[in-house]
Amino acid sequence: ENIFDRSRMAPKTPIKNEPVDLSKQKGCTPERNPITPVKAVDRPQPDPWTPTANLKMLISAASPDIRDREKKKELFRPIENSEQSDTPDSLQYDMVDDCTVDEFEKQRPSRKQKSLGLLCQKFLARYPSYPLSTEKTTISLDEVATILGVERRRIYDIVNVLESLQLVSRVAKNQYCWHGRHNLSQTLKTLQEAGELQYRELMTFFQQKEQDLEYKFGERKKETILDSQDRPLLDFPESDCASASANSRKDKSLRIMSQKFVMLFLVSKTKIVTLDVAAKILIEETQDTVDHSKFKTKVRRLYDIANVLTSLGLIKKVHVTEERGRKPAFKWIGPVEFPGKTDETRGHSPTSDPLPGMQRGACALYQICATGKQRLTRHASFNSTQSCEGTRRKVSSEPNSPRQETQDEYCSKMVNLAAVCRQKIEEDTRNRSIISPFSLLPVPGDSDFCVNPLPQAVFPVVQADVPSLSLPNGVSSQALPLHPSMPAASRTENGKPTLLPNQPFLCFPSSSLFMLCGGVQENNLQETLPTTGDVGNSRAEAQATVPPAACQKRSSHKCASPSTPVDDEEPAAKKRTMEQSDVPLSLVVSKKPFESPKGESAPGSGCTSAEHLEAFHPDLSSPAAPEAADKESAKPLDSQEREKWSQNKDPDEPSSGKEHISKENANQLFLPQYLYVQPTAGLSSLNFLFSANQAPGPINLAASQLPSLSVPCVVVPSAALASIPLVCSPTITSPLSPVPDGSFSAATSMNFSMSGLASTTPVFIGTTAVVSPKVSPASSVDHQQPAQPTLHLSPVLARSCGAVKLDSPVCMGHPVTLLKLQQPSSAPLTPKSIRPACHEAFFKTPGSLGDPVAWKKNEGNQTRNATSVQRRLEISSTSPD
DNA sequence: CGATCCCGCCACATT
DNA sequence: AATGTGGCGGGATCG
Numbered sequence: 001e002n003i004f005d006r007s008r009m010a011p012k013t014p015i016k017n018e019p020v021d022l023s024k025q026k027g028c029t030p031e032r033n034p035i036t037p038v039k040a041v042d043r044p045q046p047d048p049w050t051p052t053a054n055l056k057m058l059i060s061a062a063s064p065d066i067r068d069r070e071k072k073k074e075l076f077r078p079i080e081n082s083e084q085s086d087t088p089d090s091l092q093y094d095m096v097d098d099c100t101v102d103e104f105e106k107q108r109p110s111r112k113q114k115s116l117g118l119l120c121q122k123f124l125a126r127y128p129s130y131p132l133s134t135e136k137t138t139i140s141l142d143e144v145a146t147i148l149g150v151e152r153r154r155i156y157d158i159v160n161v162l163e164s165l166q167l168v169s170r171v172a173k174n175q176y177c178w179h180g181r182h183n184l185s186q187t188l189k190t191l192q193e194a195g196e197l198q199y200r201e202l203m204t205f206f207q208q209k210e211q212d213l214e215y216k217f218g219e220r221k222k223e224t225i226l227d228s229q230d231r232p233l234l235d236f237p238e239s240d241c242a243s244a245s246a247n248s249r250k251d252k253s254l255r256i257m258s259q260k261f262v263m264l265f266l267v268s269k270t271k272i273v274t275l276d277v278a279a280k281i282l283i284e285e286t287q288d289t290v291d292h293s294k295f296k297t298k299v300r301r302l303y304d305i306a307n308v309l310t311s312l313g314l315i316k317k318v319h320v321t322e323e324r325g326r327k328p329a330f331k332w333i334g335p336v337e338f339p340g341k342t343d344e345t346r347g348h349s350p351t352s353d354p355l356p357g358m359q360r361g362a363c364a365l366y367q368i369c370a371t372g373k374q375r376l377t378r379h380a381s382f383n384s385t386q387s388c389e390g391t392r393r394k395v396s397s398e399p400n401s402p403r404q405e406t407q408d409e410y411c412s413k414m415v416n417l418a419a420v421c422r423q424k425i426e427e428d429t430r431n432r433s434i435i436s437p438f439s440l441l442p443v444p445g446d447s448d449f450c451v452n453p454l455p456q457a458v459f460p461v462v463q464a465d466v467p468s469l470s471l472p473n474g475v476s477s478q479a480l481p482l483h484p485s486m487p488a489a490s491r492t493e494n495g496k497p498t499l500l501p502n503q504p505f506l507c508f509p510s511s512s513l514f515m516l517c518g519g520v521q522e523n524n525l526q527e528t529l530p531t532t533g534d535v536g537n538s539r540a541e542a543q544a545t546v547p548p549a550a551c552q553k554r555s556s557h558k559c560a561s562p563s564t565p566v567d568d569e570e571p572a573a574k575k576r577t578m579e580q581s582d583v584p585l586s587l588v589v590s591k592k593p594f595e596s597p598k599g600e601s602a603p604g605s606g607c608t609s610a611e612h613l614e615a616f617h618p619d620l621s622s623p624a625a626p627e628a629a630d631k632e633s634a635k636p637l638d639s640q641e642r643e644k645w646s647q648n649k650d651p652d653e654p655s656s657g658k659e660h661i662s663k664e665n666a667n668q669l670f671l672p673q674y675l676y677v678q679p680t681a682g683l684s685s686l687n688f689l690f691s692a693n694q695a696p697g698p699i700n701l702a703a704s705q706l707p708s709l710s711v712p713c714v715v716v717p718s719a720a721l722a723s724i725p726l727v728c729s730p731t732i733t734s735p736l737s738p739v740p741d742g743s744f745s746a747a748t749s750m751n752f753s754m755s756g757l758a759s760t761t762p763v764f765i766g767t768t769a770v771v772s773p774k775v776s777p778a779s780s781v782d783h784q785q786p787a788q789p790t791l792h793l794s795p796v797l798a799r800s801c802g803a804v805k806l807d808s809p810v811c812m813g814h815p816v817t818l819l820k821l822q823q824p825s826s827a828p829l830t831p832k833s834i835r836p837a838c839h840e841a842f843f844k845t846p847g848s849l850g851d852p853v854a855w856k857k858n859e860g861n862q863t864r865n866a867t868s869v870q871r872r873l874e875i876s877s878t879s880p881d
Numbered sequence: 882c883g884a885t886c887c888c889g890c891c892a893c894a895t896t
Numbered sequence: 897a898a899t900g901t902g903g904c905g906g907g908a909t910c911g
Binding site for chain 1: 886889895896
């Protein structure tokens with residue numbers, strides 16, 4: 001009908017602008033004539049697209065106003081209005097004629113014709129299911145709404161659901177990026193895994209009930225109870241926030257609900273989910289009292305979601321007959337297994353895989369999650385943390401970019417929720433801007449990040465010493481699973497939730513090595529699989545990608561974390577690198593998350609191999625102008641860094657090399673996944689591996705999800721070093737990691753515990769946290785000096801980072817500066833973003849991990865209490881000193 | 882009459 | 897203040 005109308009209407013009809021009388025008007029002639037086959041035909045088969053395409057173009061060209069008018073007119077008028085009102089034109093006449101009475105009826109778009117499902121089909125018809133990776137399709141809400149002839153509100157309904165499955169991602173206001181179904185299986189897998197954790201029991205419970213029992217409310221209540229148990233996991237993302245932050249929690253609902261709904265199917269044995277069960281489960285409320293109205297509303301939403309999912313061919317409507325009668329239900333008809341990508345699988349594989357492939361991965365997750373869960377439960381703090389987050393997407397430009405929040409918190413949470421949470425998390429994270437612990441990586445821009453280069457570059461190696469990188473599962477996992485479009489690997493594509501986030505520290509041991517893993521997954525770490533093979537592969541891939549990547553960064557956030565030398569280095573590097581990219585990179589980026597861990601584990605080989613920085617996502621289309629800022633900040637640091645570095649060893653080019661590298665990184669994307677720092681001779685020998693994951697590329701933003709940048713740090717004690725390395729977690733974004741805001745935080749999980757801590761006592765500086773005196777003596781040093789330099793970086797950074805001084809000399813002789821990082825620079829600094837709670841959580845986590853003492857001390861000292869803002873202030877003041 | 886679910890008000894978030 | 901988002905539920909349709 002649209003077409004039809006348009007032909008007539010469109011051309012002119014400015015006449016009636018009437019907004020939308022439409023439907024009602026039609027009433028005038030209530031009669032119905034079944035006849036008019038013609039029209040009938042038209043309606044039912046509107047064709048869509050072609051004609052529209054032209055329109056669309058025109059429209060887009062037109063101003064919004066115009067668009068709207070037209071849109072309305074087109075849609076509605078033709079049908080109803082035309083006859084009545086104006087229609088002076090001859091053309092209209094035609095219409096009129098046609099329409100006349102008959103049309104009304106026919107035209108009147110029956111409700112079904114306007115159904116969301118149908119609309120969704122039209123929507124989907126406009127985009128290829130499997131778009132070429134090269135081309136990105138952006139979707140303009142206005143445009144689409146106009147074309148499809150619906151109000152924008154409806155488009156949101158569709159897009160939100162699609163977004164929950166990562167078929168699209170929000171790029172900016174009114175703009176979405178179409179990803180197609182490339183990642184669908186991955187997404188579903190992630191959801192399944194998350195669902196396993198969260199809903200398996202419930203679903204089982206319900207289903208049995210249904211079968212067995214009539215299932216009454218009372219029973220339901222029981223169920224609800226169960227829910228409550230689960231909630232922690234599930235809810236946290238949502239509900240928690242809601243309560244805590246008054247923010248606005250609403251947001252998530254449709255997206256989240258959609259994910260949860262899908263999870264139910266994936267977890268269900270029968271693959272059939274009745275609406276009422278789904279509604280109950282999804283009513284977070286928890287209460288038993290399922291308010292009827294609430295229930296009703298939930299069901300309404302589920303219908304909305306179901307319509308979209310049906311259009312996607314993932315579910316179909318069925319009816320389940322029970323004692324009570326038939327109940328509406330939906331059956332999953334989409335893929336059930338998601339083989340492909342289990343990222344985790346790799347890691348785990350070596351060990352045991354009792355389960356068949358896919359499952360294996362799932363199992364792993366499950367375990368991880370479980371672990372995480374436990375933790376969560378233990379720590380009430382998490383909740384608070386969560387609440388804090390509350391924010392959502394902030395930046396219009398990057399809607400979902402993933403950001404990390406507090407590490408620990410997230411980690412645990414993440415683990416639990418995994419995919420589901422992911423989005424929320426992302427959002428939250430951003431908002432929070434909390435700092436991810438490791439802001440190192442991340443740099444500046446919001447989500448984009450730059451990468452970071454490492455200074456020295458190229459050290460090949462890793463240290464062998466690294467004992468075991470492996471982390472306990474629970475610990476770090478986090479994940480952010482979804483990556484949107486990222487083809488590349490950067491994120492953990494699999495979505496696995498991984499870990500990580502814990503690490504908020506940076507290590508500066510001059511001598512030590514650092515690995516930064518970008519974006520990837522922490523999982524790796526946890527997994528700690530050394531298999532070189534994988535690593536190699538990944539690397540290889542990464543390498544390939546390397547050069548091109550462009551970084552995006554957003555100036556908005558600049559690198560914040562100057563604090564550690566490392567950070568500094570990065571920025572500097574970036575600058576330089578930007579210029580040139582000749583030098584080999586010290587950083588190795590593993591495209592795939594997995595790798596990173598491996599690399600660590602198999603330090604020698606892997607590390608060395610990794611030479612390049614790779615940028616994962618070249619996609620980032622957006623160039624990074626921001627760099628400049630970074631550069632600036634970085635430079636100052638550089639000098640220092642260089643010095644440091646020089647100490648270290650890089651014969652090659654300490655400085656220059658770095659620079660190059662950095663640039664490269666920057667250019668690429670930020671994705672450097674690992675950074676290796678060689679230890680210089682003098683320094684204590686600690687090796688650190690950082691995973692800087694970062695953000696997947698700018699693009700990611702879109703993806704948003706994956707922010708998982710967690711950077712896990714592994715500290716490997718080099719053999720002897722008596723000296724203790726310091727690790728600082730700059731929460732802020734460190735230059736190094738490109739990571740996107742959210743992600744970077746990465747968790748640096750401290751692998752320490754595992755490997756090295758014991759031997760050496762590393763000092764960790766949490767962003768917020770402080771250095772503990774205890775730490776090794778050596779570190780003590782430098783507080784100031786280093787700090788200042790760092791400070792130099794950018795004002796921003798300065799704010800973000802606080803340099804901490806150590807009371808006790810921890811480090812060996814080196815001057816180590818500990819910096820506190822506050823927030824991730826990348827994240828927007830808005831107060832909102834800041835969240836104190838996070839910090840707390842953050843700390844706690846670490847404590848749990850390993851050496852609590854230090855942490856605790858730190859906590860106490862600083863920040864904990866202070867709000868982020870306060871912290872900043874404090875820090876800033878302090879740092880200069 | 883219950884199942885669906887369109888429609889669009891309106892609150893909240895972003896610009 | 898304007899505009900973007902999207903929760904929400906009244907009430908119209910469908911079956």
